[in-house]
Amino acid sequence: MKAFRTVAAGAAFVLALGGCGLGTSGGFVPTGSLSGPLTSVRDLDGLTIGIGSKSFQEQLILGKIAAILMQSAGAEVKDLTNMPGSDTSRQAMLGGQIQMAWEYTGTAWISYLGHDTGIPDKKKQYDAVRQEDEQKYGLIWLDPAPMNNSYGFAVTRKNSERLGLTKMSQFGSVPAKDRTFCVESEFANRNDGFEPMLKHYGVPLGSAVPRDNIRTLDTGAVYAATDKGDCLFGEIFTTDGRIKSLDLVVLEDDKSYFPAYNVAPVVAKKVLDEYPQLRELLKPVSDKLTDEVLIELNSEVDVDGREPADVAMDWLVKEGFVIRD
Structure with missing residues (x-):
């Protein structure tokens, strides 16, 4: 997107x-x-x-x-x-x-x-x-x-209910080893993208989020990997049809990181x-x-x-x- x-x-x-x-x-x-x-x-x-x-x-x-x-x-x-x-x-x-x-x-x-x-x-x-x-x-x-069509992050409904995840400020509420992210390549490299977002939400890459916890995938593969549990948090676009078909829960951008798109x-x-x-x-x-x-x-x-x-x-x-x- x-x-x-x-x-x-x-x-x-x-x-x-x-x-x-x-x-x-x-x-x-x-x-x-x-x-x-x-x-x-x-x-x-x-x-x-x-x-x-x-x-x-x-x-x-x-x-x-x-x-x-x-x-x-x-x-x-x-x-x-x-x-x-x-x-x-x-x-x-x-x-x-x-x-x-x-x-x-x-x-x-x-x-x-x-x-x-x-x-x-x-x-x-x-x-x-x-x-x-x-x-x-x-x-x-x-x-x-x-x-x-803003960026966002989603989890499976099962993980949302199991961990009580509803908003992005809860990234830090799970153990560091479990803070796993699937992102697509463009978002990973944008100056309004992944690394600044983690810093904005108080979980900087390299310390609070180990670099080995990041998987960079094609856009479509992010949704499948999140659904299968290959990562806890999957980067999504908020108008993507796969959110509905996979019953993913989009986390609220409660600290207003993403601009209007x-x-x-x-x-x-x-x-x-x-x-x-x-x-x-x-x-x-x-x-x-x-x-x-x-x-x-x-x-x-x-x-x-x-x-x-x-x-x-x-x-x-x-x-x-x-x-x-």
Whole structure:
């Protein structure tokens, strides 16, 4: 939602994209006709736009939603979803290889714009990111979705009940040898990630939490490892469908470590200036993207094994935004 690579690695990937002519990396994008509240949106004939995303399931679904909408409105879409890591996607946007992506307010504020701490208030966090990213980089943040895909930690329901674990301030209530964590690689390396979080909650890595107690896994493997008991605490994204399917208990971030991570469409200014109707196209859809909706859509990919493009298209049709051709 998220491995944070070095800038050099991200730039190298962008150069590789440029060298291969920006070939499609994201696969098939369905097309339909705009309907319902989008019927009156002016078409996007003449627009060629690269749409990017990171490589986890929620980003793939959101990227496909944008690609389907714009293609159905007449744009020529270059599907560059499924990029490996936050920095790669960001560098592709800054370098002009993509012109649109869905981004998270907390990620941009801390990891991209270099601030040490996030802003807990969702609106203040969005407003601060929107203003700074436009001023510095000419990137326009459209209206955010209600959903807030923050990081979190979860335990199995059995362990929650057995140990009385309901909040993150209880990390220190279990013996040090049992403070075992499963985390994914990006969170383990972010400057708003794992090690600062442990320090914030009074269990510093290397002393209160032995380094041998940490397992770094792919995102999907974290959920399975937590469920199987390979670690006590598993890093999760709060809109992930596997929380529901595995009956995990999400611990309360009771010391407010994690900033707001509302998602919003981010579009290059020069593109939005020429095609201002992109605001009208994306806003009604973005407004529907609640936590509950994303948990269900994510579950269809992660639990049911469906393709993100099919999940995105079915949801757009169900909500009346698109009619299948």
